Amino acid sequence: MELPAYLTTVFLIVEYVAKIVAIGVIPNNRRPSSSSAWLLLILFVPVIGFPLYWLIGSPWVKGRRYEAQRASDDVLRAHAGHLPLIPDGAETTPPLERIVHMNRELTQLPCVTGRVGELIDDTRVFYQEMARAVDAAERYVHVEFYIMAWDDTTDVFFTALARAAERGIKVRLLVDQLGSQKYPGWRQFKRRLTEAGVEWRLMMPIKLLKGRWRRPDLRNHRKLMIVDGDIAFVGSHNVIDPAYANAKNRRIGREWIDLSVSVTGDIVLEVEAVFAMDWFVESGEILDRDEHFIDKPDLIPGGANNALQLVPSGPGYPTEPNQRLFVALMYLAERTITITSPYFVPDESLLSAITSAVYRGVRVDLFVGEKADQFMVGHAQRSYYETLLEAGVNIYLYPAPTVLHSKYMTVDERIGVIGSSNMDYRSFALDYEITLMAFGGDLVDKLHVIDDGYRSVSRLLTLEEWRKQPLAARYLDSVCRLTSALM
Known part of the structure; x- marks a missing residue:
C-alpha cells in the first residue's frame, strides 16, 4: 500500500534534515576516519545507520x-x-x-x-x-x-x-x-x-x-x-x-x-x-x-x-593514552622499531609515524599472523600492507594455522612495551586495556629474543608478491578497512 503523498514528503524532509544535522554533529571530537565511516553509513543506509549510531556511536562511557x-x-x-x-x-x-x-x-x-x-x-x-x-x-x-x-x-x-x-x-x-x-x-x-x-x-x-x-x-x-x-x-x-x-x-x-x-x-x-x-x-x-x-x-x-x-586506556580515557604512547615512541626511534600485533589497523597518525620512521632511516619490523582469526579485522589489516611495504616496512607473516596473538613493541635497544592492547581503533577507543612501558633494564633485550624467534619461523612479505593479490581480495580489504573505524 502506497503512503499518502504528504507523508512521503514529510518523511523525506525528516530524513534530509537528520542527515544535514548528522554532518555537523558526528565529526565533533571524533577522528576523521571514524566520522567518514559513520557518515557514509548514515547517508547511504539511514535505516541502519541512525539506530546503530544511537546505540554505539559514542566511543566514551558516561554516568x-x-x-x-x-x-x-x-x-x-x-x-x-x-x-x-x-x-x-x-x-x-x-x-x-x-x-x-x-x-x-x-x-x-x-x-x-x-x-x-x-x-x-x-x-x-x-x-x-x-x-x-x-x-x-x-x-x-x-x-x-x-x-x-x-x-x-x-x-x-x-x-x-x-x-x-x-x-x-x-x-x-x-x-x-x-x-x-x-x-x-x-x-x-x-x-x-x-x-x-x-x-x-x-x-x-x-x-x-x-x-x-x-x-x-x-x-x-x-x-x-x-x-x-x-x-x-x-x-x-x-x-x-x-x-x-x-x-x-x-x-x-x-x-x-x-x-x-x-x-x-x-x-x-x-x-x-x-x-x-x-x-x-x-x-x-x-x-x-x-x-x-x-x-x-x-x-x-x-x-x-x-x-x-x-x-x-579505554572508553574512560578520551585522550587515548595507548595510541599516543605508540605514536610518540615511533617518532622517538633512531635505529629500530619492532611491532607485534594480531590486529594492526593503524589510524592516520600511527600510519604516518611508522612510515616516517622508515623514511628517516629506522628499520621497522612488523610481525603479524599469516591468517587472522577475525574476518573483518584481518582484511582491514591487509588493506595497509601496500602502503607499509612501499615505505619500506618489513612485514613478517607468522605461519598459519597458528594465531600470533602477542602484543608488544620495542624501540632501539632502550624501550620495551608489552600488554593487552592491539594497534587498532577498538583497542584505542572501545576496549579497556593496559600497557606496560619499560626502560633502563633488560625487558627490551628479552623482547628482542622473542623477535628473533618469530623472525626465524616467519615469511617476509614482498611488495612484488603483494601486488599480485586478486582484485576481488583487494576490494574486500578496502571495504573492511572502511568499516574498521566503526568497530
Whole structure:
C-alpha cells in the first residue's frame, strides 16, 4: 500500500534534515576516519545507520563509570604527586622524559621501578606459573581477564584459586561477560567459581531483564593478576585452552600464541590500582589502601630491575593514552622499531609515524599472523600492507594455522612495551586495556629474543608478491578497512 503523498514528503524532509544535522554533529571530537565511516553509513543506509549510531556511536562511557574514572584519577594524583618524574638511577633522555610526562599527565600513574621476571610465551606454562603464585598467596589474589573458561588446560590455575579460597585467601575475580559467555561451560564456570569460594563479578555486564544495559561494543579487554601486592602478571594471554575450545581449531592444529610477563616491586601497585578501579565499578567495594597498597623498597634500574610505567586506556580515557604512547615512541626511534600485533589497523597518525620512521632511516619490523582469526579485522589489516611495504616496512607473516596473538613493541635497544592492547581503533577507543612501558633494564633485550624467534619461523612479505593479490581480495580489504573505524 502506497503512503499518502504528504507523508512521503514529510518523511523525506525528516530524513534530509537528520542527515544535514548528522554532518555537523558526528565529526565533533571524533577522528576523521571514524566520522567518514559513520557518515557514509548514515547517508547511504539511514535505516541502519541512525539506530546503530544511537546505540554505539559514542566511543566514551558516561554516568557512573565516567565519574568513577575521574574519582580514581583524583586519588592517584593525590597519592603519587610527590614522586619524581623518573626513578633515581634510570638512564634517560629529554625526549623519553617527555613521553613519561605525557603518560603521567594522561593517566596519573607515575614511572616507578620494578623487577621483571621471565617472559612467558607457552600458554600452558603461563597457567602453571600463575598457579604457583596463587599457591604461595598469604593474603589475597586478584584476577582480571577478558576471556576465561575452566577447561582441562586451565584447570591447574582455577584449582589453585579454589585451594587458595579454601585456606582463607581472599580471591576476587573479574571476567568480561561478552568476552567469555560464548565459550562452552559458561554457566558451569560461574557456578564452579561460586562453589570454590571465589568472589567474582562480570565486567561490563548486560542484563536486560534486570534493567542493566551496557554498550555491547565497549568491553574490558585487560589481562592481569596480582598476588598479595607482591607479584603481578600482565600480557596478552586469556585464560582458556590455546585452541579456544574449538574442535575445528584442534583438528587443524590452530592455537593462539601469546606473551606475558611477571613483575615485582612498586610497579605492582599500579597494576593493583587498575584492578581496584575496575573492581569498584563492578562491585561497589573500595579496596583498603593499607592492605593492598604497601610501598616496596626502591630499586636501581639495571639488569632485571627496570624503570616501569603502566598506561591504562579505554572508553574512560578520551585522550587515548595507548595510541599516543605508540605514536610518540615511533617518532622517538633512531635505529629500530619492532611491532607485534594480531590486529594492526593503524589510524592516520600511527600510519604516518611508522612510515616516517622508515623514511628517516629506522628499520621497522612488523610481525603479524599469516591468517587472522577475525574476518573483518584481518582484511582491514591487509588493506595497509601496500602502503607499509612501499615505505619500506618489513612485514613478517607468522605461519598459519597458528594465531600470533602477542602484543608488544620495542624501540632501539632502550624501550620495551608489552600488554593487552592491539594497534587498532577498538583497542584505542572501545576496549579497556593496559600497557606496560619499560626502560633502563633488560625487558627490551628479552623482547628482542622473542623477535628473533618469530623472525626465524616467519615469511617476509614482498611488495612484488603483494601486488599480485586478486582484485576481488583487494576490494574486500578496502571495504573492511572502511568499516574498521566503526568497530
